[in-house]
Amino acid sequence: MIILKTKRYLSRITTCNPIILSFLCAFIFFNKPLYAQESHNNSRTNIDSVFTELKVQLDKAEYNKNRQAIINSHIKLGNFYERLGIENEAIKHYHNALEQHNQADTTAVYIGNKMSSIYLSLKQYKNATTYLTKSLAIAEQINFKKGTAICYGLLGSVAEKESNYELALKNQEESLAIFKTLSDSTGLAITYENIGSIYEDLEQYDPALNYFLKAKTYSKSIPSYIKINILNNIGDAHRKMMKPKEALPYSVLALQKSRAAKNTHQQASALKDLALIYADLDDYKTAFNYMLKYKELNEKQIESQNTELVSSLQILYEVEEREAQVKLLNTQHEVDTIRQNIILLSCTFLMLLLLGWFLYFRKRKKQQSKIQHYKNELLQANLDKKTQEEATLQREIDIKISALTNYSLHLSHKNKMISDISRTLTNIKDRNTVLIKSKLEALIKEINLDLSQEQEWTEFISYFEQINPHFFQRLKNAVTKELTPSELRLCMLLKLNLSSKDIASILRITPDSVRIARYRVRKKLPIDSKEDLQTFLLDL
Numbered sequence: 297m298i299i300l301k302t303k304r305y306l307s308r309i310t311t312c313n314p315i316i317l318s319f320l321c322a323f324i325f326f327n328k329p330l331y332a333q334e335s336h337n338n339s340r341t342n343i344d345s346v347f348t349e350l351k352v353q354l355d356k357a358e359y360n361k362n363r364q365a366i367i368n369s370h371i372k373l374g375n376f377y378e379r380l381g382i383e384n385e386a387i388k389h390y391h392n393a394l395e396q397h398n399q400a401d402t403t404a405v406y407i408g409n410k411m412s413s414i415y416l417s418l419k420q421y422k423n424a425t426t427y428l429t430k431s432l433a434i435a436e437q438i439n440f441k442k443g444t445a446i447c448y449g450l451l452g453s454v455a456e457k458e459s460n461y462e463l464a465l466k467n468q469e470e471s472l473a474i475f476k477t478l479s480d481s482t483g484l485a486i487t488y489e490n491i492g493s494i495y496e497d498l499e500q501y502d503p504a505l506n507y508f509l510k511a512k513t514y515s516k517s518i519p520s521y522i523k524i525n526i527l528n529n530i531g532d533a534h535r536k537m538m539k540p541k542e543a544l545p546y547s548v549l550a551l552q553k554s555r556a557a558k559n560t561h562q563q564a565s566a567l568k569d570l571a572l573i574y575a576d577l578d579d580y581k582t583a584f585n586y587m588l589k590y591k592e593l594n595e596k597q598i599e600s601q602n603t604e605l606v607s608s609l610q611i612l613y614e615v616e617e618r619e620a621q622v623k624l625l626n627t628q629h630e631v632d633t634i635r636q637n638i639i640l641l642s643c644t645f646l647m648l649l650l651l652g653w654f655l656y657f658r659k660r661k662k663q664q665s666k667i668q669h670y671k672n673e674l675l676q677a678n679l680d681k682k683t684q685e686e687a688t689l690q691r692e693i694d695i696k697i698s699a700l701t702n703y704s705l706h707l708s709h710k711n712k713m714i715s716d717i718s719r720t721l722t723n724i725k726d727r728n729t730v731l732i733k734s735k736l737e738a739l740i741k742e743i744n745l746d747l748s749q750e751q752e753w754t755e756f757i758s759y760f761e762q763i764n765p766h767f768f769q770r771l772k773n774a775v776t777k778e779l780t781p782s783e784l785r786l787c788m789l790l791k792l793n794l795s796s797k798d799i800a801s802i803l804r805i806t807p808d809s810v811r812i813a814r815y816r817v818r819k820k821l822p823i824d825s826k827e828d829l830q831t832f833l834l835d836l
Contacts, residue, residue, distance in 0.1 A: 343380070350376055367393045367403070374410065381601065383414050390414075400434045405443035408434070412450055421454050428454070445474035445483055449490060456494050464494050485514040485522055492529060496536070505533040524554045524562040531569050540576040547573060560597045564590055697763055711804055753785070760788055767791060770836050777820045786813050790830045 357365035370393035377386035408431030415424035435443035452467035475483035492507030527550035534543030567590035574583035
């Protein structure tokens with residue numbers, strides 16, 4: 297875990313001093329913790345006594361049918377299991393307390409928030425949100441402002457874990473506004489710290505640092521573990537802003553306070569941060585020493601937690617085993633009297649079941665064989681039909697493509713011929729009398745009018761859309777700027793893979809004009825400078 301979290305710094309240590317790295321790796325992988333038997337026994341005794349007392353209280357409350365005492369006992373047991381990290385038992389007792397407690401008051405809000413906190417730690421965000429929504433509705437109904445603020449804070453934490461940072465900030469701001477009206481220093485410090493953590497997740501370290509500093513302003517009136525956590529966060533924010541010198545005093549102060557408070561969790565965080573800070577300062581020896589201290593403390597912390605967890609699980613197992621033995625003794629007599637009948641009936645039923653299964657399987661296998669044979673014949677028939685349909689469609693497409701190509705060439709030839717006639721008549725109009733000149737001008741005008749007719753273009757576009765039904769829609773979606781009608785005609789002719797000479801003849805423009813028009817169309821399409829325009833349109 298340590299190597300994974302400090303990979304960048306260990307690589308730098310390798311460059312400077314490979315002996316230190318070798319020693320660190322050997323220490324991490326081969327150094328085993330020594331278990332203190334006396335500490336284990338003391339922890340087991342303490343957990344056993346607390347659990348026994350809580351269990352006695354619950355049994356007494358259930359015997360006296362004291363509903364409020366039952367609720368309180370379940371809440372205490374839930375807190376006990378939550379502290380030991382046995383989340384499923386904690387949730388069970390909180391749920392039992394919530395079932396017994398059918399009132400909309402502060403206790404219901406407290407239980408709902410505790411359950412949502414556990415689901416949040418288990419990354420079951422949907423369950424956490426469900427309980428928080430119910431708790432928030434109750435808190436707002438009874439005007440329980442502090443409970444409302446806590447609900448919003450937890451909802452913000454859920455949103456942060458789900459990477460919905462906008463919703464997380466919105467919920468934390470709601471929580472912050474309520475804590476301000478209550479002048480709740482602890483709530484304000486925690487909320488400012490939560491907002492700073494969100495900005496830290498977003499890698500916006502400047503606002504994150506500002507919120508951590510705001511949280512620090514309430515350090516005189518908040519619990520010590522929150523103070524230490526704020527100091528660790530301030531130091532870490534400075535370090536992530538590449539300011540290790542500014543980060544160092546805060547992490548050192550966090551380490552001192554965590555040692556004074558005997559808070560091993562915060563002490564481990566401070567040691568790890570100091571190792572990273574000194575690595576940024578290129579003081580690898582000091583960084584290495586802090587990393588070793590962090591590892592040693594972390595192992596002790598894990599050992600202590602595991603000891604408590606094993607003890608609590610063993611106690612829980614022993615209690616459940618005793619309860620199971622009592623139930624077993626109460627039912628043993630009944631089990632003995634009906635055991636033989638159950639075995640006989642079970643064997644008979646099993647034999648009948650096996651026989652029925654065998655007959656059913658054999659019959660089903662025959663049916664499946666017939667069904668599969670019919671399916672294969674049907675699939676083959678469908679395949680033959682589709683093959684014929686595809687061949688027919690392909691023939692139709694080939695005919696239409698051939699017709700469209702011939703039509704475009706015919707159109708090109710016609711336009712060229714008419715253009716030549718128009719040019720010839722223009723040349724001879726000045727060589728004749730005034731009457732011939734007027735008639736020739738009328739003829740030229742009529743020919744030019746015929747060339748500008750859109751009927752052939754309409755019929756041409758109709759043929760084109762039959763072969764390329766979605767070309768214009770795809771072209772419209774692809775362009776960055778709307779194309780003119782003449783540019784659409786150019787794209788259509790390029791799609792038919794016609795040469796610039798043929799296109800110039802069809803459109804009655806020069807090849808240079810075709811080149812300029814191609815350039816203008818290219819500017820309106822999202823294509824690379826090296827990509828060919830006609831290739832792009834052919835693939836569209």
